[in-house]
Amino acid sequence: MKNPFENLDKALEHRIRLQIMSVLVTNDAFEFNALKEMLGVTDGNLASHIKALEREKYLTISKSFVDKKPNTKYKATERGRTAFKKHLDALEAVVKQQK
């Protein structure tokens, strides 16, 4: 049998990145502050992980103003969704193999 560990996505190994993608694949779009509350992380922490995911082209960023306040929204890309699904399958395979 092929080693399922090979299918794990390096960019998604970090749990916070994995959680960001989990939220984005279930929702159309998600706003920075809502995401921060959902995950319970600091601004800087969230921003750095989002940057990493953006570099992989797993999400897109759209900035706008709502009531004169900056509003930043994130969306999962098709590439991000595929990667997330592949990583999820690999995780399941890894856990299954150990049982």
Place this chain on the structure above:
Amino acid sequence: MKEIQEYEKDLASIRTMMERSAKFISLSGLSGVLAGLYALAGAAAAYFTAHYPISPLKFRIFSIRETDTLLKLVIIASLVLGASLATGFWLSAKKAKKQGLKLWTSSSKRMLVNIAIPLVSGGLFILILLYTDHFGLAAPASLIFYGLALIQGSANTFDEIRYLGFSEIILGLVSALIPGYGLIFWSLGFGVLHIVYGTIMYNKYDK
């Protein structure tokens, strides 16, 4: 490479994040039970206003056409609705705080918008029924539209809400077939069903 338990934790956290972000999980089951009790109290008040002294199981012979009676019934219904909504907001806000979440999230907003569409259409339709003297269909219509609203809203919250919605619609359709017993079906739908599903949800999610 991480420990195997870490991968299991990864999987668990994916599940939690997906549920938390897509579903409104602060909906209080206890508020459902209380709404049911308010509805039963309201139904009792309505019975004494429009039905008494005839047994509630006997076909109603009085008409509620008199403006005075109709006005009283509308006031009772508004009180029940107001008290249920206030309790629902209060207890759900409390539950959200306990879960470390906010009451006003993208999923709760989406749920409210989805519910509002059938609810407002139904409310207007019932007002038209009352205005055009079709009193007999007001109770069945309120059950059917409420059921539709619940099914709409259930996409963003617990599955039990979906089954509650189906039960309300079935009850409303049966009620439409058996005119004159609107109050009984109304008490079953808004009273008993709320208490039953509220208890199930309380035991499953509130504790």
